[in-house]
Amino acid sequence: MSPDNKLERGLSPFGFAPYRLTDGEEYMSDGQEAHFRAILTAWKNDLMEEVDRTVHHMQDEAANFPDPNDRASQESEFSLELRTRDRERKLIKKIDEALAMLDNHEYGYCESCGVEIGIRRLEARPTATLCIDCKTLDEIREKQMG
């Protein structure tokens, strides 16, 4: 299912319904921590399956192209897959870091200024470590540098 379909059904891109706050519930209550642990864990499992699939695909195809032209296109396909895998591995690392912060009850706060990142922002981007203000500043700085 594509992320768009999930959004149309009122679910986050990760297939979870938005967290319902109860009256007076404090930020990063046990319920919220469990909510984000479930999202992060499901996302990580998805990614790991994806990595497995890529590896198997490459192993299956590696021996099957005797023609040099086919081999060339196969090699560019492989390098694309390797980049994708590299990106997936980095993402898995970020998810692991987020899960470790959940364990330490440090999840959900901006690592730059310490404010609450916010539940809705985290549901859209569960590995966010900056609040929206710090993130925006960060992006402006990056643009100026590069």
Ligand SMILES: [Zn+2]
């Ligand atoms: Zn901040």
